[in-house]
Amino acid sequence: MEPVLSLRNITKVYPGVMALDNVSIDFMPGEVHALLGENGAGKSTLIKVISGAISPNKGEIVVNGTSYKKLTPLESRTAGIEVIYQEFNLIDSLSAAENICFGTRYGHLVDFKKMNEISRKLFEQFKIDIDPAAIVENMTPAHKQIVEIAKSVSKNCRILIMDEPSAPLTVDEVGIMFDIVRRLKAQGVTIIYISHRLEEIFEIADRVSILRDGRYITTKQVKDTDRADLINLMVGRTLNSNYPKRSSPIGSEALRIEHFYGNGDKDISLTVHKGEILGLAGLVGAGRTELARLIFGADRRARGDIYLDGRKASIHSSFDAISQGIGLIPEDRKQQGCFLEQAIEWNIAFNNIRNLSKNGIVNRAQARQVGEEYGKALSIKCSSLSEDVKNLSGGNQQKVVIAKTLATNSKVIIFDEPTRGIDVGAKQEIYMLMNDLAAKGIGIIMITSDMEELLGMSDRIIVLSEGKLSGELTRDQFSQNAVLDLASR
Amino acid sequence: MKKNLSSIIQKYTMLIVFLALVAVFSLIKHEFFSITNFKNILTQQAYVIIASMGLAFVMISGGMDLSVGYQMSLVGVITSISMMWAKLPVAAAVLIGLATGIVLGIFNAFATIKLKVHPLIVTLGTMTIFEGISYIISHSNPIFNLPVSFKFLGQGQIFGIPVCVIIMAVIVLIASFILNRTYFGRYVYALGSNEEAAHLAGVNVNLIKVLIFAICSFFVAISSILLTARSGSATSAIGVGTEFTCMTAAVLGGVSFKGGSGKVSGVVIGVLILGVLSSGMQIIGLGTYPQYIAKGVVLLAAIGLDNYQKDSKMREAEKRIGA
Numbered sequence A: 001m002e003p004v005l006s007l008r009n010i011t012k013v014y015p016g017v018m019a020l021d022n023v024s025i026d027f028m029p030g031e032v033h034a035l036l037g038e039n040g041a042g043k044s045t046l047i048k049v050i051s052g053a054i055s056p057n058k059g060e061i062v063v064n065g066t067s068y069k070k071l072t073p074l075e076s077r078t079a080g081i082e083v084i085y086q087e088f089n090l091i092d093s094l095s096a097a098e099n100i101c102f103g104t105r106y107g108h109l110v111d112f113k114k115m116n117e118i119s120r121k122l123f124e125q126f127k128i129d130i131d132p133a134a135i136v137e138n139m140t141p142a143h144k145q146i147v148e149i150a151k152s153v154s155k156n157c158r159i160l161i162m163d164e165p166s167a168p169l170t171v172d173e174v175g176i177m178f179d180i181v182r183r184l185k186a187q188g189v190t191i192i193y194i195s196h197r198l199e200e201i202f203e204i205a206d207r208v209s210i211l212r213d214g215r216y217i218t219t220k221q222v223k224d225t226d227r228a229d230l231i232n233l234m235v236g237r238t239l240n241s242n243y244p245k246r247s248s249p250i251g252s253e254a255l256r257i258e259h260f261y262g263n264g265d266k267d268i269s270l271t272v273h274k275g276e277i278l279g280l281a282g283l284v285g286a287g288r289t290e291l292a293r294l295i296f297g298a299d300r301r302a303r304g305d306i307y308l309d310g311r312k313a314s315i316h317s318s319f320d321a322i323s324q325g326i327g328l329i330p331e332d333r334k335q336q337g338c339f340l341e342q343a344i345e346w347n348i349a350f351n352n353i354r355n356l357s358k359n360g361i362v363n364r365a366q367a368r369q370v371g372e373e374y375g376k377a378l379s380i381k382c383s384s385l386s387e388d389v390k391n392l393s394g395g396n397q398q399k400v401v402i403a404k405t406l407a408t409n410s411k412v413i414i415f416d417e418p419t420r421g422i423d424v425g426a427k428q429e430i431y432m433l434m435n436d437l438a439a440k441g442i443g444i445i446m447i448t449s450d451m452e453e454l455l456g457m458s459d460r461i462i463v464l465s466e467g468k469l470s471g472e473l474t475r476d477q478f479s480q481n482a483v484l485d486l487a488s489r
Numbered sequence B: 001m002k003k004n005l006s007s008i009i010q011k012y013t014m015l016i017v018f019l020a021l022v023a024v025f026s027l028i029k030h031e032f033f034s035i036t037n038f039k040n041i042l043t044q045q046a047y048v049i050i051a052s053m054g055l056a057f058v059m060i061s062g063g064m065d066l067s068v069g070y071q072m073s074l075v076g077v078i079t080s081i082s083m084m085w086a087k088l089p090v091a092a093a094v095l096i097g098l099a100t101g102i103v104l105g106i107f108n109a110f111a112t113i114k115l116k117v118h119p120l121i122v123t124l125g126t127m128t129i130f131e132g133i134s135y136i137i138s139h140s141n142p143i144f145n146l147p148v149s150f151k152f153l154g155q156g157q158i159f160g161i162p163v164c165v166i167i168m169a170v171i172v173l174i175a176s177f178i179l180n181r182t183y184f185g186r187y188v189y190a191l192g193s194n195e196e197a198a199h200l201a202g203v204n205v206n207l208i209k210v211l212i213f214a215i216c217s218f219f220v221a222i223s224s225i226l227l228t229a230r231s232g233s234a235t236s237a238i239g240v241g242t243e244f245t246c247m248t249a250a251v252l253g254g255v256s257f258k259g260g261s262g263k264v265s266g267v268v269i270g271v272l273i274l275g276v277l278s279s280g281m282q283i284i285g286l287g288t289y290p291q292y293i294a295k296g297v298v299l300l301a302a303i304g305l306d307n308y309q310k311d312s313k314m315r316e317a318e319k320r321i322g323a
Helices: A043-051 A073-078 A096-100 A112-125 A141-154 A171-186 A198-204 A227-235 A288-295 A318-323 A333-337 A344-350 A364-377 A394-406 A424-439 A451-457 A480-487 B002-028 B035-060 B068-084 B090-115 B119-138 B148-155 B163-181 B183-200 B205-231 B242-252 B264-283 B288-322
Strands: A005-014 A017-027 A032-036 A058-063 A066-068 A081-084 A159-163 A190-194 A207-212 A215-221 A253-262 A265-273 A277-281 A303-308 A311-313 A326-329 A412-416 A443-447 A460-465 A468-474
Touching: A005 A043, A017 A043, A017 A058, A032 A043, A032 A198, A032 A227, A043 A073, A043 A081, A043 A159, A043 A190, A073 A081, A081 A141, A096 A112, A096 A141, A112 A141, A141 A159, A141 A171, A171 A190, A171 A198, A190 A198, A198 A227, A207 A227, A215 A227, A227 A480, A253 A288, A253 A443, A265 A288, A265 A443, A265 A460, A265 A468, A277 A288, A277 A451, A277 A480, A288 A326, A288 A412, A288 A443, A318 A326, A326 A394, A333 A394, A344 A364, A344 A394, A364 A394, A394 A424, A424 A443, A443 A451, A451 A480, A460 A480, A468 A480, B002 B264, B035 B068, B035 B163, B035 B183, B035 B205, B035 B242, B035 B264, B068 B090, B068 B119, B068 B205, B068 B242, B090 B119, B090 B148, B090 B205, B148 B163, B148 B205, B163 B183, B163 B205, B163 B264, B183 B205, B242 B264, B242 B288, B264 B288
Parallel strands: A017 A215, A032 A190, A032 A207, A081 A159, A159 A190, A277 A443, A277 A460, A326 A412, A412 A443
Antiparallel strands: A005 A017, A005 A058, A058 A066, A207 A215, A253 A265, A253 A303, A303 A311, A460 A468
């Protein structure tokens, strides 16, 4: 049997990172083919190449017997490739039928009857009861997804790519979605199924291909593999153990949270000790940043108690958090961490501005001094402290954000993806910095998706999965497999 | 299904509000509840309803047109000048006025597309351009003594029904037909709801935008001609500020600022609510300025309600996923 879609030697390079490295995969007609890989393994990039959203630097795409160096979105759709993204691409104010038939014209005037009929037939095929005239806006995510699937089918798609389709669904709805997938399979449609939920792959997929760090690892028949095997394949790399060694003692409790609920997180309890680096791991969407925001008071928690230094604390806003010694280095330094258009010294002084002001007037000299002190301590490379932050390199921008938090004399600091988008040299500097802070007795929570960084820097690791605490690992239990296993439960 | 109910309630809410206002004012002053008065209100609001139809197209598609008022000013002036100074027949002058409107609309569309900026900002700029042109052309002087046959459009009656009301009814029906029964109309909703999805589905977004602005300005031009005809004379001040009344009416009627939703019937009721408010307040003796306050409060309340509904839908969705 000929593959319906063949990817051969696909390579995609972005400045500084090899998103896809010589990836070759064959997709067969009428199969459910799962695509598996960690955060950043290259799944999204691969899908974008197939759908024509981006072009590969090297390689070819063979679909329906024709070879392409790159695809335009139109060519991809004409070839019968349809993608259902996590966020859905529907027009909310129109009906299901109108969405399904959108783009095709049946006559001069809108023929609601015909569109409803076409949609009704599709829904019958799926054995789902949805009113074709119902407005999409009011539908449950499950029904919206079915409308999306129906839309793809109405365009005679031969290859349907589903990106984390079960994310917005309840358990029962997932079952219904699987029935539809099986029906499509019976009609000869190829389904490329991306999900990090291993149980789903074992239930619905025929074959599974694994990507790791942009490279294609292998393809296996689902019946010939198991959970442990897949996890092994996803992470099996040799670890770079180039992380600054630490031997500072770990003290008493610095921060403890109990039964935190909010932002999609449920019943999270954890403790960070003085001088400890607690790694917080989990897949994208597991709820780590959400938890950080709850601890920091940036978002209101529904339930939960927080204890600082063993004593119950009242934290209901980031102001409370900062004044009681909790600091947050946000995930997106440009959007959330610093003020790009302002000077470095302005940024560094900002979180602490009240203490640098008397009667509401800022003591500029004092602010500048604080800026100099921290600029030197963190070796921020700049021509002068009055330079705008936007002109700094990523690494130095991150240092400004860290300086901003340090200037408030924090006792607990949450780092959310501290070295994302930073070059190797600057990364090392930030690791040393974190070690110094820990040595001073500051408790650190480090959220990171970088497995090596996680295992190299943490004293202890807590893993979140889908908003819940999945497990804890002590140093002797550290392994990539263990982390990923807990993260994908 | 619950949400379906609440949006149905919203549509009928405005109808209920309208009827309640009529009832209240009628109770305070019996004169309010008379055919003459209702005919007056309709006649007065006819031009607003027509302009609102035009603005509704723009708003449903997710855009905004602040230049409506000065478009009316410019079209009124040009139409009148064609009749009075160029001595053209009324029919020709009206056609020139309509053509001017379409040109202004296309100008707005091109500016929005080329500058890649939200039409709110773009029309903030074009509105002053139109203002300047209008005052220059009219030399800041009113144009009196418009021909009787022209004034008939705004002041005349056919079988007892004011001509402007007939024209308004026709426009409302046309607008409703376009929005509901034509592909173009559905694309207007699509653009307001999810422009990217429409684009990916093969809709020529730029072309649709040009058509939307052209239609808006065409209706606005008709509105201006009727208003000028009713006033009997043209000045550059005519129609100025209409956009705010239209916006308020649209939001009252269920057109969201974000775009993608709204019905013609809702907009009509929105205008009528404002019209009844205005007329009622006048009949019970309140001057113009208290009416401004009332209008402003109503707009804030309408926006607040709009946001509240969007928020509660968000919260419903989040609750579901959290479950």
